[in-house]
Amino acid sequence: MAAAEGSPRHSRIAIVGAGFSGLTMARRLLLDGERDLVVLEQADEVGGTWRDNTYPGCACDVPSHLYSLSFAPNPSWSKAFSPGPEIQAYIEQVATDQGIRPFVHFGCEMRAATWDGGSGLWRLETSEGERTAEILISAVGGLSTPAIPDIPGLDRFDGPVFHSARWDHSLELAGRRVAVIGTGASAIQIVPSIRPEVERLVLFQRTPPWIMPRQNRRISGLERRLFSRFPALQKVVRTSFYWGREFYVLPLMRPWLSKIGERMASRHLEESVPDPVLREKLTPDYAFGCKRILPSDEWYPAITAPNVDLVTAGVAEVGEDSITDRAGVEHPVDAIVLCTGFRATDAPMGDWIHGRQGTLHEAWRGSPVALDATAIAGFPNFFMFTGPNSGLGHTSILVMTEAQAEYIASAVSTIRPGSAIEPLPEAQRDWQRMIDRMSRKTVWLTGGCQSWYLDSTGRNATIWPSFAHRFRRRLERFDRTRYRTVATGEGRPSTDRVGA
Numbered sequence: 001m002a003a004a005e006g007s008p009r010h011s012r013i014a015i016v017g018a019g020f021s022g023l024t025m026a027r028r029l030l031l032d033g034e035r036d037l038v039v040l041e042q043a044d045e046v047g048g049t050w051r052d053n054t055y056p057g058c059a060c061d062v063p064s065h066l067y068s069l070s071f072a073p074n075p076s077w078s079k080a081f082s083p084g085p086e087i088q089a090y091i092e093q094v095a096t097d098q099g100i101r102p103f104v105h106f107g108c109e110m111r112a113a114t115w116d117g118g119s120g121l122w123r124l125e126t127s128e129g130e131r132t133a134e135i136l137i138s139a140v141g142g143l144s145t146p147a148i149p150d151i152p153g154l155d156r157f158d159g160p161v162f163h164s165a166r167w168d169h170s171l172e173l174a175g176r177r178v179a180v181i182g183t184g185a186s187a188i189q190i191v192p193s194i195r196p197e198v199e200r201l202v203l204f205q206r207t208p209p210w211i212m213p214r215q216n217r218r219i220s221g222l223e224r225r226l227f228s229r230f231p232a233l234q235k236v237v238r239t240s241f242y243w244g245r246e247f248y249v250l251p252l253m254r255p256w257l258s259k260i261g262e263r264m265a266s267r268h269l270e271e272s273v274p275d276p277v278l279r280e281k282l283t284p285d286y287a288f289g290c291k292r293i294l295p296s297d298e299w300y301p302a303i304t305a306p307n308v309d310l311v312t313a314g315v316a317e318v319g320e321d322s323i324t325d326r327a328g329v330e331h332p333v334d335a336i337v338l339c340t341g342f343r344a345t346d347a348p349m350g351d352w353i354h355g356r357q358g359t360l361h362e363a364w365r366g367s368p369v370a371l372d373a374t375a376i377a378g379f380p381n382f383f384m385f386t387g388p389n390s391g392l393g394h395t396s397i398l399v400m401t402e403a404q405a406e407y408i409a410s411a412v413s414t415i416r417p418g419s420a421i422e423p424l425p426e427a428q429r430d431w432q433r434m435i436d437r438m439s440r441k442t443v444w445l446t447g448g449c450q451s452w453y454l455d456s457t458g459r460n461a462t463i464w465p466s467f468a469h470r471f472r473r474r475l476e477r478f479d480r481t482r483y484r485t486v487a488t489g490e491g492r493p494s495t496d497r498v499g500a
Contacts, residue, residue, distance in 0.1 A: 008123070008129070008130040008131050008132045009129075009130075009131045009132070010121075010131065010132045010133070011036055011037055011038040011131070011132075011133050012034070012036035012037060012133065012134050012135060013029065013034065013036065013037040013038070013133060013134070013135045013136075013137065013412065014037070014038055014040060014122065014124060014131065014133035014135070014136050014137070015037065015038070015039045015040065015137045015139055016039075016040050016110050016113075016136070016137070016138050016139060016140055017039070017040075017041065017048060017138070017139035017140040017141060017144075017385075018039050018041035018043075018046040018047070018048065018095070018104050018106075018139075019046070019047060019048020019049060019050070019051075019091070019139065019141055020048060020069070020091065020397075020398060020401055021048075021139035021141065021385035021386065021401050021404075021405075022039050022041070022046075022048070022137075022139035022385075023039075023046060023091065023094060023095055023098070023100050024069060024398075024401050024402060024405045025137055025139055025385070025405045025408060025409075026039050026100045026103055026104075027071070027098045027099075027100055027405075028405040028406065028408075028409045029409060029412065030098075030099065030100070030103075032409060032412075032413065034412075037103055038103060038104075038105050038131075038133075039100070039103055039104040039105065040105050040108045040110055040124075040126065040131075041104055041105065041106050041107075041108065042107070042108060042109035042110070042127070043106065043107075044106050044107055045092065045106070046091055046092055046095045046100075046101075046104065047088045047091045047092065048091075048141050048144065049141055049143060049144060049165075050084055050087045050088040050091060051088055051091075052144070052165050052166070053084060053164070053165050053167075053186070054084065054085075054167050054169070055164045055165075055167040055186060055189070055190050055193075056167075056189075056190055056193035056194050057189035057190055057192060057193030057194075058083065058084030058085075058186075058189060059079075059081055059082060059083045059084055059189060060081055060082045060084075060087060061081060061185065061214075061294070061295050062081070062245075062395065062396045063080055063081065063241045063245075064077035064079065064080060064081060064082040064219075065077065065234060065237050065238045065241055066238055066241040066242055066245065066395065066396045066398075066399075067082065067087070067396045067398060068090065068238075068398065069094060069398060069402065070238070070402060071098075072090075072093075072094045072097065072098070073227075073231060073234050073235065073238070074090050074093075075224055075227030075228040075231070075234055076224055076228070077219055077224075078218065078219060079216055079217065079218055079219060080215070080216050080217050080218075080219065081214065081216045081295075107127070107128075108126050108127060108128050109126060109127040110124060110125075110126055110140075110352070111125045111126060111127065111352060112124070112125040112352045112353075112354070113125070113136055113352060113353050113354065114354040115354060115355050115356055115379065115380055115381075115382070117356060117380075117486070117487075117488055118488070119132075119488070120134065120380075120418060120419070120420055120488030121133065121134060122134070122135075122136040122381070122382070124136070134381060134415070134417070134420075135381045135382075135383075135412060135415060136353075136381065136382050136383075137382075137383045137384070137385075137408060138349060138353070138382070138383070138384040138385065138387075139384075139385045140347070140349055141385070141386055142342070142347070142386035142387075142390075142391060142462070143341075143342040143386075144342065144347070145342055145343045145347050145348055145349075146163040146164075146165050146166065146338070146340070146341075146342055146343070147340050147341045147342050147343050148163065148338065148340065149181070149315075149338065149340050151181075151315055151317065151318055152316070152317040152318065153317040153318035153319060154318045154336075156318070156319070156320060157318050157319070157320060157321075157336060158320045158321055159321065159333070159334045159335045159336065160335045160336070161335070161336045161338070162336075162337065162338065163337075163338045163339075163340065164186040164187070164190060164337060164338065164339045165186075165342070171335060173194050173197040173198050173335075174197050174198070175198075175199050176198055176199060176334040176335055177198070177199055177200045177201075177202065177332060177333045177334045177335075178194065178198045178200070178201050178202070178333065178334065178335045178336075178337060179201075179202045179203075179204065179323055179331065179333040179335070179336045179337065180201060180202070180203050180204065180337045180339055181204045181315060181336065181337070181338050181339060181340060182204070182205075182206070182338065182339030182340045182341070183203065183205045183206070183207075183208060183209055183339070184209065184292070184294070184339055184340075184341055185292060185294055186339045187203075187339035188209070188211070188294050188296045188298075188299045189296075190337065190339060191203060191299065191302050191303070191308075192296070192298035192299060192301070192302040195302045195305055195307065195308060198307065199307065200307050200308075200309065201307060201308045201309070202308075202309045202311060202323070202331045202333055203303065203308060203309065203310050203311065204311045204314070204315055204323070204325070205281070205310060205311065205312050206314060207284065207285075207286070207291070207449070208281065208282045208283060208284050209284065209291060209292070209293075209294045210261075210262070210265045210284050210288050210289070210291070210293050210294070211265060211268060211269065211293075211294050211295070211296055211299055211300065212261070212264065212265050212268060212293055212294070212295050212296075213264075213268050213295065213296075213297055214295035214296050214297045215297070216297070242395070242396075242399070242468075245394055245395035245396070245468075246394070246395065246467050246468060246469060248394035248395065249393070249394040249395075249466065249467055249468075251288065251289055251443070252289045252393055252394065252442055252443050252444070252465075253441075253442055253443075253465065253466065254441070255287055255289075255441070255442070255443040255446055255447060258287055258288040258289050258443055258447075259288075261288045261289065261293070262287070262288035265288060265293075266283070268300075269282060269283065269300065272300030272301065272304070273300050273303070273304055274304075275304070278303070278304065278310065281310060281312050282300070282303070282310075284449075285448070286447050286448040286449035287443050287446070287447030287448055287449070288443070288447075289393065289443040289444075289447065290443050290444060290447025290448060290449035290451060291449050291451045292393060292451070293393070309331070311325050311329075311331065313325040313326045313327035313329065314326040316328075318336070321333070321334070323336070341452055342452075350364065350368075353379070353382070355376070355378040355379035355380070355382070356378050356379070356380065356422075356486070357378055358378075360376065360379070363376065363377075363378050363379070366455060366456035366457055367455045367456070367457045367459050367461055368387070368388040368455060368461045369388050369389075369428060369431070369432045369435075369461070370384065370387040370388045370389075370423075370428070370431075371423035371427055371428045371431050371482065372407060372431065372474065372475055373387050373388055373389045373390035373400075373404070373464065373471075374387055374390070374404050374407055374408060374475070375411070375422065375423050375483075376422070376423065376428070377422055377423045377424065377425045377428045378422065379422060380420035380421065380422045380486040380488075381415060381420045381421065381422070382422070383404075383408045383411065385401060385404050385405075386400075386401075388461050388462070389435050389460070389461065389462065389463065389464050389465070390404065390464060390471075391453070391462045391463045391464065392463065392464060392468060393444075393453075393463055394468075395468050399468045399471075399472065400464065400468065400471060400472075403471060403472040403475045403476075404475065406475065406476070407475040407476075407478055410477070410478035411478050411483075414478070414480055418488065419485060419486075419488070420485070420486040420488055421480075421483045421484065421485055421486065422483060422484060422486055423482060423483055423484075424482055424483060424484050427482035427483075435460065435465065436459065436460075438465040438466055439459075439460040439463075439465045442460070442465050444460050444463060444465070445458075445460060
């Protein structure tokens with residue numbers, strides 16, 4: 001819809017973010033014949049997390065044939081677990097092949113979104129000025145904003161300091177002493193990749209992760225040719241991976257079963273690390289699965305290399321050219337890499353989305369919740385991907401993404417011009433109670449660890465605590481009875497604004 005001269009640009013639907021979620025949503029709406037939509041992307045290319053994470057060794061820890069979209073099979077994956085650049089190329093190809101690129105507006109950063117009850121529109125503040133939309137869909141991703149630790153002295157370090165998701169490719173690693181802070185999913189890929197180059201690598205570990213063998217392999221040329229010629233064969237392989245991965249959640253839902261995985265991970269550690277003192281430092285003191293289980297065949301060999309120092313005393317402070325641990329030992333370093341994860345439960349998005357009575361953070365009060373993991377009471381005509389309890393610890397997040405896209409498309413089809421819908425508060429409370437009940441006996445709450453899966457109140461606000469197919473089944477049908485219609489004016493100035 002063209003905007004009148006001097007008025008904000010308007011679209012019926014605005015999608016924020018052009019990663020997997022945003023592209024999947026746009027493609028689904030286009031199938032319904034929707035053309036009055038825009039995908040706002042602050043970068044100059046699609047891809048989201050796979051565009052931003054370019055660190056050495058970046059790869060997926062879900063099998064390639066499963067970590068891809070069901071409607072866009074790729075017969076050309078080179079490895080069982082795809083490297084990051086290959087996934088990024090795949091996303092770019094999907095955007096082109098599915099006809100989505102003409103609807104993506106690049107270089108447009110979202111800065112604030114406010115619901116205007118008088119006009120029944122979302123008013124969007126962007127880097128290019130104001131826009132409006134009747135329906136707002138957030139596809140910014142749950143792991144998009146780096147978490148920067150509050151370490152005394154970090155700002156006075158003389159050398160390069162950067163987060164793994166903002167890798168400084170201008171830095172020459174050869175002959176340097178490099179500190180890596182953190183031992184999570186990015187660290188287990190970065191450390192083995194840069195270890196052969198650096199003079200010395202100082203690895204600061206707060207808590208050791210459970211590591212399982214990865215068993216990555218090259219996909220042969222014959223396999224790729226067969227997948228290309230017989231797409232049904234690749235679909236069979238994908239389906240087998242899907243159902244195989246579904247069983248991975250059982251030890252997480254029923255912690256007594258986690259002993260099986262714990263024994264496998266312990267054996268992997270024992271076979272990889274002969275030094276009993278080092279092995280003790282690398283042995284987690286929490287239940288298997290309480291934190292994210294990480295697959296790697298290279299992690300332990302890297303840590304046992306002679307130019308790697310494992311520091312478990314924690315970081316006390318950073319100096320101009322060193323890091324001092326809490327035992328008082330000073331470690332001279334030339335560069336610092338922060339493998340410290342992302343702001344998952346307190347993402348900045350919560351501050352710039354304003355609903356009928358406040359921001360998302362104000363509505364959540366430190367404990368995020370969304371009906372069907374997708375919509376929030378008090379935020380009319382607003383939907384989000386990778387919202388509370390849509391995450392997974394056992395299989396591909398793209399399974400959830402496609403389920404949410406179908407759900408949102410069904411919801412959008414019920415919204416008539418001039419109307420708005422939002423979840424009933426009681427329906428949202430029922431959903432939250434269900435999540436809490438399902439989570440109560442899971443390893444995430446009983447496993448004895450503090451993870452990013454839990455919010456500031458100790459609730460599981462991130463993970464879907466069951467099988468992925470159950471989530472898909474719950475979102476198969478959009479239940480309009482759990483939503484209410486929000487009255488809007490007809491162009492009158494809104495009185496239902498923040499602070500009113």
